[in-house]
Amino acid sequence: MKTREKILKAAQEAFAKKGFNGVSMEEIAKAAGVKKALIYYYFPSKENLFEEVWTRTIDEIEESLFKEVENEKSYMRKLKKFLRSYIDFVTNKTVLVELIEKERSSIVEEQKWENLRKRYNGFLSKMANLIAEGKRYNAIYDDIDPIAAANLISSSITPRKKGMLNNILSMIMRGILKEK
Amino acid sequence: MKTREKILKAAQEAFAKKGFNGVSMEEIAKAAGVKKALIYYYFPSKENLFEEVWTRTIDEIEESLFKEVENEKSYMRKLKKFLRSYIDFVTNKTVLVELIEKERSSIVEEQKWENLRKRYNGFLSKMANLIAEGKRYNAIYDDIDPIAAANLISSSITPRKKGMLNNILSMIMRGILKEK
DNA sequence: CTATTTACTTACCGTTCGGTAAAAAATTAT
DNA sequence: ATAATTTTTTACCGAACGGTAAGTAAATAG
Numbered sequence: 001m002k003t004r005e006k007i008l009k010a011a012q013e014a015f016a017k018k019g020f021n022g023v024s025m026e027e028i029a030k031a032a033g034v035k036k037a038l039i040y041y042y043f044p045s046k047e048n049l050f051e052e053v054w055t056r057t058i059d060e061i062e063e064s065l066f067k068e069v070e071n072e073k074s075y076m077r078k079l080k081k082f083l084r085s086y087i088d089f090v091t092n093k094t095v096l097v098e099l100i101e102k103e104r105s106s107i108v109e110e111q112k113w114e115n116l117r118k119r120y121n122g123f124l125s126k127m128a129n130l131i132a133e134g135k136r137y138n139a140i141y142d143d144i145d146p147i148a149a150a151n152l153i154s155s156s157i158t159p160r161k162k163g164m165l166n167n168i169l170s171m172i173m174r175g176i177l178k179e180k
Numbered sequence: 181m182k183t184r185e186k187i188l189k190a191a192q193e194a195f196a197k198k199g200f201n202g203v204s205m206e207e208i209a210k211a212a213g214v215k216k217a218l219i220y221y222y223f224p225s226k227e228n229l230f231e232e233v234w235t236r237t238i239d240e241i242e243e244s245l246f247k248e249v250e251n252e253k254s255y256m257r258k259l260k261k262f263l264r265s266y267i268d269f270v271t272n273k274t275v276l277v278e279l280i281e282k283e284r285s286s287i288v289e290e291q292k293w294e295n296l297r298k299r300y301n302g303f304l305s306k307m308a309n310l311i312a313e314g315k316r317y318n319a320i321y322d323d324i325d326p327i328a329a330a331n332l333i334s335s336s337i338t339p340r341k342k343g344m345l346n347n348i349l350s351m352i353m354r355g356i357l358k359e360k
Numbered sequence: 361c362t363a364t365t366t367a368c369t370t371a372c373c374g375t376t377c378g379g380t381a382a383a384a385a386a387t388t389a390t
Numbered sequence: 391a392t393a394a395t396t397t398t399t400t401a402c403c404g405a406a407c408g409g410t411a412a413g414t415a416a417a418t419a420g
Contacts, residue, residue, distance in 0.1 A: 003397080003398090017289075018201075018286075019199065019201060019286065020202075021198075021199060021201035021202040022200075022201040022286075024376075024377065024378080025377080025378060025379085026376085026377085026378095034398080034399095035398070035399055035400080036378090036379090037379085037380080037381095037398080037399070037400080037401095038397080038398055038399080040378090040379065040380075041396095041397070041398075045378080045379080046378065046379090098285065101285050102285050102286070105278065105281050105282050105338075106198075106199065106202075106282070109197075141354070143347075143350065144347065144350075144351060145343070145344065145347045147344070148343075148344045148347035148348050148351070149347075149351065151336075151340065151344065151348065152336050152348050152351055152352075155335055155336050155338065156331075156332050156335050156336045158285075158335065160331065163325070163328075164325065164327070164328045164331065167323075167324065167325045167328035167329075168328050168331065168332050170323065170324075171324060171328070171329065171332055171352070171355035171356055172332075172351070172355055173355075174321070174354065174355045174356075175351035175352055175353075175354045175355030175356075176351055176354075176355075183367080183368090204406075204407065204408080205407080205408060205409085206406085206407080206408095214368080214369095215368070215369055215370080216408090216409090217368080217369065217370080217371095217409085217410080217411095218367080218368055218369080220408090220409065220410075221366095221367070221368070222367095225408080225409080226408065226409090361420100362419100362420085363418100363419080363420080364417105364418080364419075364420095365416105365417085365418070365419085366415105366416080366417070366418085367414100367415080367416070367417085368413105368414080368415075368416090369412105369413085369414070369415090370411105370412090370413080370414090371410105371411090371412090371413100372409105372410085372411085372412100373408105373409085373410075373411095374407105374408100374409095374410105375406105375407080375408090375409105376405105376406085376407070376408100377404105377405080377406070377407075378403105378404100378405090378406100379402105379403085379404095379405105380401105380402085380403075381400105381401090381402085381403100382399105382400090382401090382402105383398105383399085383400080383401100384397105384398080384399070384400085385396105385397080385398070385399085386395105386396080386397070386398085387394105387395080387396065387397080388393105388394080388395070388396080389392100389393085389394070389395085390391100390392085390393075390394090
């Protein structure tokens with residue numbers, strides 16, 4: 001792996017585990033097997049490094065979730081596949097979701113992270129579009145705000161024990177889908 | 181207000197806004213209008229201060245939510261009142277909920293916070309008991325795990341725009357309640 | 361009034377932080 | 391082969407961190 005990628009991966013894991021303020025550049029360097037100064041050769045600052053980690057993380061999630069769903073014909077199959085993929089992703093790529101869980105509120109609140117907030121909202125919008133589509137197919141309750149549904153999904157489908165995740169998903173599905 | 185209370189309140193607000201690692205003892209001292217060393221007169225360490233803030237925050241939430249619900253006779257009224265109180269609390273005491281939202285994942289994951297995790301799980305258990313009661317009254321779907329429902333509520337009822345909060349709540353209610 | 365305890369301040373400690381300049385090593389181009 | 395460029399290391403900086411020791415001021419007890 002290229003050095004830059006090694007740094008990004010180590011940073012992603014460290015930020016996910018300890019949060020932006022909980023991890024030092026020294027730690028990231030050690031985890032990546034490089035000297036700290038080398039990180040500053042590839043990234044101008046800790047904030048900038050975090051920004052790239054965040055963006056790439058959401059890129060990964062989006063690609064994984066929306067790619068394999070785009071060729072489904074039936075809406076119901078599409079949405080269910082999406083939610084199943086979501087659970088799989090949360091289960092197998094835990095670290096990516098942990099990063100979001102840990103820093104979401106900071107990114108939503110602090111003006112400093114405006115770009116990252118936009119990226120995150122873009123992800124939510126894509127999910128909201130999928131939900132909105134369901135209203136046209138009469139598959140989803142009329143009174144549901146697609147963006148609220150996307151927020152609900154994104155903040156509750158997070159790394160947990162498998163049984164609990166499935167249970168949470170079934171509650172959400174019953175809450176938004178007209179039929180099972 | 182007593183000095184110790186001033187410190188606790190300032191710490192609560194600071195931790196809620198910036199998280200444990202994002203805030204310095206100096207900042208907390210300034211916000212409380214005292215010298216930093218005085219904090220160490222009342223609290224042995226930053227971690228200890230945070231522990232007390234966390235515990236008192238959950239105490240406050242619990243008291244507010246469960247106190248005014250305990251005298252309801254009809255289960256349906258009780259649960260709905262509980263959820264309404266939850267929304268009110270989240271809306272009006274934003275800072276308390278933000279603290280939990282920001283540090284929940286660290287506290288659930290890091291062994292260092294074992295006591296705080298227990299306190300948080302105790303809160304979830306209380307909520308789960310309320311849900312479990314609903315199963316006995318045939319008000320809540322049989323296949324629902326009360327603890328999963330408590331987790332769903334706690335992680336999705338967080339500070340947001342009022343309309344969205346209500347929308348999220350109605351999805352959750354439809355997801356767990358047999359009838360409206 | 362004085363002795364003792366409680367509350368608070370000043371001044372500092374060692375460490376770690378994010379970040380940088382400059383040199384060294386490795387790679388590539390001529 | 392050697393010059394030019396890219397990548398990496400070494401050695402350091404000032405600031406901020408959590409925390410402490412020693413002393414002062416205010417309240418309370420005898």
